[in-house]
Amino acid sequence: MIDFTLIFRILVFPGFTFIVLLTLFCDWVERKIEARIQNRVGPMVAGPAGILQPLADFIKLLTKEDIEPRDAKKTIFKFAPLLAFTIMIFALFFLPVDGTNIFSTGGFSGDLIVILAFSTIANFLLFLAGWASCNPYGTIGSARVLTQFLGYDIPLFLIALTPAFIAGSLSIAAISAYQASHLLPFIVLAPWAFVLFLIAIQAELEKDPFDVPHSESELVGGLETEFTGAKLAFLHLTRDVQIVFGSALVVELFLGGPNGPVFFGIPWFWYTLWFVLKLLAVVLISEYITTVFARFRIDQVLSGNWRILLPAALLSLMLTVALVTWVYPLVV
Amino acid sequence: MSNNKIDILSVVASKLGNRVQIQPGYLSTGTIIAQNGLHRNVLKTMIDADEKTGITAITGLDFGENLGVYYHVHTSNAFVTIKAEVPKDNPKIQTIIDLHPGAVFHELEVADLLGVVFEGHPTSGHFVLSENWPDGVYPLRKNVKANEVKLVPTPKSEEITLPENERLVKIIIGPQHPALLEPEKFAVTVDGEIVTKVEPRIGYVHRGIEKATESRTYLQDVYLVERICGICNSIHAAGFVECVEKIAKIEVPPRAKYLRVIALELNRLHSHLLTLGHAGLEIGYETLFQYFWRDREPIMDLIELTSGNRVYSSLMTIGGVRRDIKDTDIPKIKTTLKDLRGKLPFYRQVYENEPSLKLRMKNVGVLKRADALKLSVVGPVARGSGVDVDVRKDEPYEAYAEIPFKEIVYTTGDTWARMNVRMDEVEESINIIEYAIDNLPSGQFRIITPRSVPAGEAVNRVEAPRGELFYYVRSNGTDMPDRVKVRTPTFANIPAFLKTAIGESIADVPANFVSLDPCFSCTDR
């Protein structure tokens, strides 16, 4: 028996098409916010107020010539961008967007760890892609990607455990359900973890001030140097999907997920709407931080991770455990 | 900074008076004719007497049978030219790089373009000319016509000398690189992340402008010389025009001098705002870049209002300026400058308090005062390291002697100090323009001069936004110059970058590099 509902959910809503359209929309929002902060206009011409600009960029890249360097490792070079894109989208399938996740189940215990692992694998594939292009700038850029995301993964995992502790479960659906049932998003219960998580996500997504792997003034194109045409289109799209993924994670873990007031009894519409609104709020904050800071040097990024963020993550975890054991059962 | 002024000519006269010929008062402070290697003795005497002695430029000339090598030396209060000549069939002269390391680039250029061999200074390969220029053909010699030279095919693979130690890695920055505005190549040798050596290769933008000036009239050369650089164009025109006026003994009316000052300071304003924005871009601070360039746009509109064009103002001409300021424009100029002055405190506070900017800029690219003096750096790079050289104060030209302004000096010598020097100079330029507009003398703004210039030679130094710009013009009585020599400030500052990059992380190279404000069109001419 073919389950048409499942196929519809995977392919159209809230699956593949919805995620891709949401990614392009978030890209437009980012560019507009960055432009307005810098006192200029941003995309204006493609579509009303430039909303079709990210789609136009994607299509333009698809029409360009696909050049492969002679010395590049062919298989990894060809498939790594597409594979990374697929894995990121698959990781997004587990996040409840319209009340439940794609597979209409309540998730399984431990799916928080699984999707963080998927994100790590996707980043690793990006590193391999840059490494396989056999270009000095690509090699240095991908080495920096590796050091940065592997370093920041550790505090990220630790801080992501904070909501899990408070909710008492490692399942994302359970975490957002806890916030809904107690009417208290974790940003109120654990604000220190929220701030630290934002910083860690900023570094994972390689946005300013942790922008080193993409810095044009030092590395030309970083790991993207040798990619052209369709592969570059998918690399850019992967990066944008990563931004949506990171922001969605913040929304689920700290802002209460898709839960919010429901009117007129169409739950999936309202859940999606609240999810998208909270996502845009996180994107706004993240883009503001990106625009306002300069770029750190690679050694400052690394020393910031090992000397500041990791101890802070451990402290935050200890604080949360203490609060959960002794304080919250009395209050919440 | 000595309080008692040293009379350098009498010091030289007392030590070497009977062996060299001294002409006081000719070509600025004086000229010393020294043959047979005595130029080294003269230079050593001057260096021993005054610590601020440095080489501004080395001009090579073609006299037919001999080649002239003129050393233009600046001290704390004098500007002296040491003239030497070598025969063309045996053009050997002793080097001075052991006395003054800042002369390395100048000697390499004269060797490349004129074929003078500097004994003790080995040159390998071309310095300014490209790889497919034939050996033995020296373009600045009079018998060589540039469009008749046959280029040799480019050598198959450029030999990249790998470092001896296995641990060292050679990273080549350029010629095409997003960090560089114009193409130049820097081969940086790193040990892990620390830079150990930088080898430059310049000459990618060499257009042969000095040779081109010899086949155009003086009036056409004003426009040609202006196009050496796109950013500091007015100051090139001003330097050339003042030099020609010195040869022809033309006295420019006072109103023209004030109008020239206004044009030059507007040029300095837009150049400094450009650099401050570009520095933001290099360290990844795009927002600051956009803000600075947004505030630069009204200045470009002002330049268009006063001269007719946003970039190439072309206001200078021999005998004055080409057009006058209209009284109806003056309120708009004053309003724009007042707005810009009101925006400066915001930028100063950002530089003081922004943590990520300070992390990238403080203690990066430190140039100590002693090194700055030895390498004779100029401009904000020198003033950021505690060396107070500013041609507008040391040897005032145009109307700068009558206009009060401060000279900005910081002592820490890092990137942050250099950027602050430029920011404070923006405010000083606004002060100068407002004073000049309020005290504009009446009268003519231009006098008509004859087209041909009497025979003679002159030197001239002006203060470009990037440092001291030097012109030497030699005329032979016709309406085309015999030799024009330009020494641009970035040419003098690149050796400083080679020194400051060593010992620091390679990730600091872009920030360090942009703080010396490189303009490679100027460097290569």
Place this chain on the structure above:
Amino acid sequence: MVKKSRISPIFRRAASHIFTKPATTQYPFVKPQLPDDARCKTVYEVTSCNVIDIGTGQKDGPTLDVRSITGSNCRVCVRDCPAAAIEIVEVEGKKRPQIRFDKCIFCHQCVESCPRGAIKSSIFYELATTDKCALIQKPHPNSKETKS
């Protein structure tokens, strides 16, 4: 991290900019206002010019002092142009200067040098074209002014 003595003002400024009007002039929908004497395309007035054929009139001919022009072979614009963008061509029997705008640097030295003011400046600046021949401005012999 560096200890902050004061908060950098850029945080507030960046946030407030989201609500302020952008500083962009949206050319080509909005055209900028140029001052009247901006140096744009030059316009040539035929009736005032006075070129007579007395020879080849090459650039390195005898030096002319502009004050001594009395009406014979002028060609000062040709001699003074830094980019060699003006050349004398024959149009219906008369010799006239032809300005090539793909070589012109818009310095307006020709406007200054012409003793009869036959070359005037204008503020027409949208010269971009897909055909290079359109940039060579041939003088029309019978009209007062050539079309700009």
